[in-house]
Amino acid sequence: MKxxxxxxKTGPLKFIGHLDMMRFFQKAIRRADxxxxxxxxxxxxxxxxxxxxLGVGLxxxxxxxxxxxxxxxxxxxxxDKLNQVVVPGVEILDVCLLPDxxxxxxxxxxxxxYRISFREGMEPCADWESRFASFCEQETIxxxxxxxxxxxxxxxxxxxxxxxILPDHSIMLFLNASSSGxxxxxxxxxxxxxxxxxxxEFDPYCLCITRxxxxxxxxxxxxxxxxxxxxxxxxx
Amino acid sequence: MNQNxxxxxxxxxxxxxxxxxxxxxxxxxxxxxIKDKEKIDIRMAMCFPDVYExxxxxxxxxxxxxxxxHYEDTWCERVYSPWVDLDAIMRERHIPLFALExxxxxxxxxxxxxxxxxxxCYTNILQILDLSDIPLEAKDRTWEHPIVIGGGPCTYNPExxxxxxxxxxxxxxxxxYRDLLDLYKKCKAEHKSREEFLLETARTIPGxxxxxxxxxxxxxxxxxxxxxxxxxxxxxxxxxxxxxxxTHTTYPEKPVVPFTKITQDRVVLEIxxxxxRGCRFxxxxxLYRPVREKDVDTLKQYAVTMLKNTGHEEISLSSLSSxxxxxxxxxxxxxxxDCDKRRVNISLxxxxxxxxxxxxxxxxxxxxxxxxxxxxxxxxxxxxxxxNKGLTREDILNGSIEAFKGGWSRVKLYFMLxxxxxxxEDIAGIAELSNEIAAAYFETVPKEERSNGSIQIVASTxxxxxxxxxxxxxxxxxxxxxxxxxxxxxxxxxxxQLNQKRIKYNWHEADASVMEGILARGDRKIASVILSxxxxxxxxxxxxxxxxxxxxxxxxxxxxxxxxxxxxxxRSLDEIFPWDFLSCGVSKDFLxxxxxxxxxxxxxxxxxxxxxxxxxxxxxxxxxxxxxxx
Numbered sequence: 001m002k003x004x005x006x007x008x009k010t011g012p013l014k015f016i017g018h019l020d021m022m023r024f025f026q027k028a029i030r031r032a033d034x035x036x037x038x039x040x041x042x043x044x045x046x047x048x049x050x051x052x053x054l055g056v057g058l059x060x061x062x063x064x065x066x067x068x069x070x071x072x073x074x075x076x077x078x079x080d081k082l083n084q085v086v087v088p089g090v091e092i093l094d095v096c097l098l099p100d101x102x103x104x105x106x107x108x109x110x111x112x113x114y115r116i117s118f119r120e121g122m123e124p125c126a127d128w129e130s131r132f133a134s135f136c137e138q139e140t141i142x143x144x145x146x147x148x149x150x151x152x153x154x155x156x157x158x159x160x161x162x163x164x165i166l167p168d169h170s171i172m173l174f175l176n177a178s179s180s181g182x183x184x185x186x187x188x189x190x191x192x193x194x195x196x197x198x199x200x201e202f203d204p205y206c207l208c209i210t211r212x213x214x215x216x217x218x219x220x221x222x223x224x225x226x227x228x229x230x231x232x233x234x235x236x
Numbered sequence: 237m238n239q240n241x242x243x244x245x246x247x248x249x250x251x252x253x254x255x256x257x258x259x260x261x262x263x264x265x266x267x268x269x270i271k272d273k274e275k276i277d278i279r280m281a282m283c284f285p286d287v288y289e290x291x292x293x294x295x296x297x298x299x300x301x302x303x304x305x306h307y308e309d310t311w312c313e314r315v316y317s318p319w320v321d322l323d324a325i326m327r328e329r330h331i332p333l334f335a336l337e338x339x340x341x342x343x344x345x346x347x348x349x350x351x352x353x354x355x356x357c358y359t360n361i362l363q364i365l366d367l368s369d370i371p372l373e374a375k376d377r378t379w380e381h382p383i384v385i386g387g388g389p390c391t392y393n394p395e396x397x398x399x400x401x402x403x404x405x406x407x408x409x410x411x412x413y414r415d416l417l418d419l420y421k422k423c424k425a426e427h428k429s430r431e432e433f434l435l436e437t438a439r440t441i442p443g444x445x446x447x448x449x450x451x452x453x454x455x456x457x458x459x460x461x462x463x464x465x466x467x468x469x470x471x472x473x474x475x476x477x478x479x480x481x482x483t484h485t486t487y488p489e490k491p492v493v494p495f496t497k498i499t500q501d502r503v504v505l506e507i508x509x510x511x512x513r514g515c516r517f518x519x520x521x522x523l524y525r526p527v528r529e530k531d532v533d534t535l536k537q538y539a540v541t542m543l544k545n546t547g548h549e550e551i552s553l554s555s556l557s558s559x560x561x562x563x564x565x566x567x568x569x570x571x572x573x574d575c576d577k578r579r580v581n582i583s584l585x586x587x588x589x590x591x592x593x594x595x596x597x598x599x600x601x602x603x604x605x606x607x608x609x610x611x612x613x614x615x616x617x618x619x620x621x622x623x624n625k626g627l628t629r630e631d632i633l634n635g636s637i638e639a640f641k642g643g644w645s646r647v648k649l650y651f652m653l654x655x656x657x658x659x660x661e662d663i664a665g666i667a668e669l670s671n672e673i674a675a676a677y678f679e680t681v682p683k684e685e686r687s688n689g690s691i692q693i694v695a696s697t698x699x700x701x702x703x704x705x706x707x708x709x710x711x712x713x714x715x716x717x718x719x720x721x722x723x724x725x726x727x728x729x730x731x732x733q734l735n736q737k738r739i740k741y742n743w744h745e746a747d748a749s750v751m752e753g754i755l756a757r758g759d760r761k762i763a764s765v766i767l768s769x770x771x772x773x774x775x776x777x778x779x780x781x782x783x784x785x786x787x788x789x790x791x792x793x794x795x796x797x798x799x800x801x802x803x804x805x806x807r808s809l810d811e812i813f814p815w816d817f818l819s820c821g822v823s824k825d826f827l828x829x830x831x832x833x834x835x836x837x838x839x840x841x842x843x844x845x846x847x848x849x850x851x852x853x854x855x856x857x858x859x860x861x862x863x864x865x866x
Contacts, residue, residue, distance in 0.1 A: 030543075030549070088243070
């Protein structure tokens with residue numbers, strides 16, 4: 001049986017990298033005595049898959065990973081057991097049972113919502129809000145995407161599903177995060193492109209980024225229907 | 237808002253994002269202890285003066301951390317050496333060194349306890365003090381500063397670092413901290429001076445060495461003439477503290493679990509302390525006498541509890557010689573059964589290779605990927621007798637043959653170069669023994685069954701460093717040139733072997749070994765050299781890439797201290813050593829007897845279980861000294 005776990009990662013925990021978080025949860029699952037499924041062999045490991053790795057320095061209120069379990073009582077009990085063994089800064093927000101035909105966590109990721117604010121005194125310019133609005137309203141937004149293998153010229157406009165400047169002067173971005181093709185757009189890249197267009201030097205440190213949630217797509221390529229990744233499961 | 241977004245960190249985001257592995261500095265790990273500052277009397281920082289991954293792997297601090305935090309009036313936190321990247325930033329921006337749990341400056345603590353596990357960390361001790369803004373020398377400290385305590389194996393010769401410490405705790409930490417903390421509270425309440433507190437400590441609490449209350453005088457030849465207390469009531473000899481009942485002593489059921497991968501990333505179960513063997517080069521084998529076992533049923537409970545509380549996926553046994561633990565079979569069988577259920581790996585310590593250990597190893601390891609380890613230490617039986625290493629050529633060959641039959645094909649061999657009485661024949665013996673093992677493989681395993689790429693032997697040599705409180709404390713240590721010649725001879729001898737292509741040879745760095753030798757048997761005169769070398773930028777000496785031998789040697793010359801005095805000099809039997817005022821329970825007479833048996837007779841001494849040798853450790857009246865006599 002496949003179970004999806006939603007958690008938040010905040011405060012000092014933002015300095016813990018993705019691989020260390022995986023190790024953290026493997027140990028937490030053991031501490032919580034969850035009847036997780038293991039692979040066989042000399043070094044058995046838990047059947048576990050993370051949705052979308054979060055970079056060091058980012059906080060999140062919508063992280064997901066899937067595990068396989070052999071047995072359980074209720075999803076609520078599993079959530080409580082896990083919350084009793086995590087550290088401050090990690091909170092299990094939801095545990096749900098996935099349908100048998102659910103896709104794997106990583107392939108299911110379609111989009112992510114972020115809140116971005118500038119550190120004090122590090123705003124790009126006084127009128128950045130209106131300039132950023134014009135930037136987002138362009139017909140196309142050409143950008144350079146650097147991957148391990150190549151440097152690509154892409155248009156990020158189709159991947160910018162929503163944007164908004166919130167009353168507290170932070171930016172909300174709802175971005176394509178699918179792992180296929182050039183889909184996955186990181187929020188820092190959008191801001192970097194904006195800075196470049198304005199001719200301002202970009203230091204990624206100027207941003208405080210929180211991933212608000214991660215979504216899967218229940219619609220089609222033409223008519224998306226994004227829902228938080230835990231909504232495909234049931235909380236029995 | 238999450239409660240933790242307001243949690244304080246000593247380092248700002250820009251620093252934490254700029255340095256390697258920020259997880260080293262943020263605390264907050266599973267089982268880390270957080271207390272309310274307002275409700276405690278004593279704040280203690282326990283320090284391992286090396287990088288987090290090394291320090292967090294150390295069992296001793298986990299034991300004391302757990303014990304001290306069980307005291308309601310005390311909050312014990314941890315601190316490690318900031319890595320070089322953060323070190324530079326902290327100096328530049330004047331950020332004081334902080335404890336992981338509270339992120340508060342160490343300077344504001346009552347005690348700073350530093351465990352000293354190897355000599356090449358001495359400069360890192362100064363780094364810790366310096367970054368904490370604590371005066372490097374004890375004489376310059378006031379009540380404004382923490383009491384700086386040293387502990388661990390290197391404190392059995394504390395003299396090279398004596399001026400940097402307010403006091404040394406000699407022996408096992410479980411026994412006297414409560415007394416020390418109570419005395420501290422009493423002296424504070426009575427508005428006693430810092431010196432009065434230290435004096436009272438030295439006078440009334442066993443195992444406490446306060447360097448400032450002892451004077452040393454030297455003879456013209458530089459050796460010690462006298463070492464005497466300069467205050468009334470301070471003991472002339474300080475005897476090590478020791479846990480007498482290892483089964484019922486304190487042990488951490490909830491050790492701290494780091495986020496980041498560390499060297500010892502597993503549950504560590506200490507099965508016994510001490511060793512019955514008495515290898516003559518080995519310091520631990522004398523310091524922790526007599527051997528004391530932990531009851532096997534207690535160990536089983538600890539294993540289960542600790543695995544549950546940490547979630548670790550691996551468990552390992554800790555002791556100096558696990559094969560000598562009397563209930564080893566029972567314990568390992570329990571672990572295999574229980575751990576298999578929990579999908580926990582068992583990491584076996586180096587066991588004596590025999591039918592039992594091979595059977596166990598084949599159950600818990602992938603035979604094709606794992607290797608056998610032998611530590612003959614010397615190449616010939618003659619020299620193995622001199623060092624009192626019981627392992628024989630037959631043990632090694634028979635063990636190897638059994639292992640080859642079981643599918644193993646990798647063998648690791650550990651030797652030392654530069655042991656007392658060593659000749660070229662002994663060095664050639666290293667090559668010959670390695671060759672014989674390879675030959676035994678070809679005789680044992682038919683060609684068609686050599687599936688795993690044939691036999692691989694890795695022979696490694698380290699350089700012998702004489703240590704205090706061993707029978708070899710009188711030994712002359714080789715020079716760097718002699719060491720390198722020996723390594724070169726070893727390499728050539730291996731090259732002439734029939735199976736040389738199957739043998740890989742590694743040898744240690746010679747400069748660092750010589751440095752370790754100087755510090756190991758050094759006296760108070762060396763302290764000024766350590767201080768100057770640190771001020772010239774030496775630290776992380778245990779890390780090859782940061783060890784600056786040229787700076788060290790230059791500093792010895794500037795300070796007018798001859799390093800050869802501590803290494804290559806011949807010592808007479810009646811010399812007063814810098815550490816002679818300490819007692820680890822084993823008498824100097826016994827060590828002298830062993831030194832003469834080694835060098836003039838070349839004969840072995842039976843282990844403690846076979847026959848008591850009257851080493852002196854029976855004064856504690858516990859462990860192997862009383863086995864079968866109660």
